[in-house]
Amino acid sequence: MKIAENLKQRRETKALSQAELSRQSGVSQPMICEIEKGRKTPTVVVAKALADALHCSLDELIGA
Numbered sequence: 001m002k003i004a005e006n007l008k009q010r011r012e013t014k015a016l017s018q019a020e021l022s023r024q025s026g027v028s029q030p031m032i033c034e035i036e037k038g039r040k041t042p043t044v045v046v047a048k049a050l051a052d053a054l055h056c057s058l059d060e061l062i063g064a
Contacts, residue, residue, distance in 0.1 A: 002062065002063030003035065003041070003042070003047070003061060003062050003063060004035060004036050004037065004038040005063075006060070006061055006062070006063050007032070007035055007036055007050060007054075007061065008036045010054045010056060010060075010061070011032075011036075011054065014054060014055075016054075018032045018033055018036075021050070021053055021054070024053040025049045025050050025052070025053035026049055027042075027046050027049055027050055031046065032050070035050075044058075047061060047062060
C-alpha cells in the first residue's frame with residue numbers, strides 16, 4: 001500500500017484537496033479517494049498523471 005500512503009502524504013504536503021488534485025491531474029476525485037484508501041491500484045497512466053500533478057517522479061510516488 002506504499003502508493004496509497006505516498007499519494008496522501010504528498011497531496012497533503014502540497015495542501016491540496018482531493019478535488020483540487022483531481023482538477024490538476026484529470027483523475028476523478030472518487031478514484032483518488034479509492035487509491036488513498038488502498039482499495040484500488042492505479043494504472044500506470046493514472047499514476048503518472050498524479051505524479052505529474054504532484055511534481056514528483058513516478059518512482060517517488062509508488063515508493064520504488
